[in-house]
């Protein structure tokens with residue numbers, strides 16, 4: 001793979017929390033390809049099947065099997081590893097599950113972030129840490145414009161509130177313990193907010209693309225009951241390119257310390273579910289699909305869109321893929337997995353990664369060219 005992100009990760013120790021999850025597995029594979037030694041903190045392998053297991057990631061890295069809520073073990077593991085970079089993604093990531101276990105969600109997402117920040121306080125080496133929250137950290141005021149980084153935080157459901165709480169904790173720790181002159185500070189913190197991602201290797205519950213792919217693999221009918229519901233669809237590699245790019249830039253540019261960035265899809269990728277399943281059907285031949293329009297009149301909560309002007313202006317970051325390419329890459333990954341099984345899936349994932357990075361270079365993304 002050619003140089004990327006200014007070679008920031010080559011020969012570096014990178015700690016990824018939540019490395020067994022959907023985003024974590026893609027990020028780990030990408031970092032390993034760039035020459036990083038990746039260590040992980042996760043409580044378990046969260047799904048069956050699992051991208052982490054199918055890609056054999058466990059054999060190529062050290063894992064600290066810890067609950068991110070453990071206020072002794074998590075800071076100690078961060079301090080022991082002395083990482084050059086940290087990407088914190090361990091979370092209870094599902095809105096629906098947050099209604100079943102609100103307190104658990106608050107503690108994993110908010111206290112878990114505090115524990116990682118406490119570990120960073122114990123470091124005496126230089127370290128750049130990227131704390132990943134969500135677009136849902138913004139108070140949804142049902143407006144038509146895209147949310148900006150200085151808009152109000154909040155959350156009407158436990159998941160959203162837990163992410164807003166994580167943001168407040170990270171901001172407070174940054175100002176309380178990592179303030180002052182850059183010359184006196186060995187840790188730099190960045191914060192990122194992205195939404196709804198799709199792609200191969202996701203088997204989390206109640207997510208459209210994995211549910212459709214699973215039904216297709218078993219020859220079952222898929223009925224879509226809210227085809228008009230719109231979401232900002234984004235391939236998993238898009239926010240990950242943003243997290244990596246911010247990490248590489250922040251390590252070089254002290255003025256980015258403490259800043260938050262949105263990494264969202266282009267406005268034209270905000271599409272209804274109907275368009276997603278129609279696009280998936282092109283790549284999952286024989287998909288037995290029923291689109292039920294009878295509830296089309298139901299009111300949906302206002303769509304939460306991100307304004308990504310700050311990422312463009314400060315980082316020259318934009319998404320790489322359009323909507324069709326996003327759906328094609330996602331559907332083809334699942335078709336490959338269900339047709340041929342897990343053997344060789346790591347090479348297939350790496351092939352998609354190479355396809356993505358070469359498109360990024362072709363389309364002029366700065367991180368892909370240096």
Ligand SMILES: NC(=O)c1ccc[n+]([C@@H]2O[C@H](COP(=O)([O-])OP(=O)(O)OC[C@H]3O[C@@H](n4cnc5c(N)ncnc54)[C@H](O)[C@@H]3O)[C@@H](O)[C@H]2O)c1
Nearest residue numbers: 018020021022023042043067068090091093134195196197
């Ligand atoms: N997937 C999305 O659409 C999306 C959208 C916005 C934000 N995010 C955020 O991105 C991050 C990664 O999301 P994902 O989709 O990969 O989630 P995921 O559910 O696939 O993975 C979550 C990871 O966190 C780990 N984890 C969960 N609870 C833990 C605990 N108590 N202790 C230690 N580890 C624990 C899991 O083992 C797993 O490795 C999360 O912070 C999530 O909130 C995801």
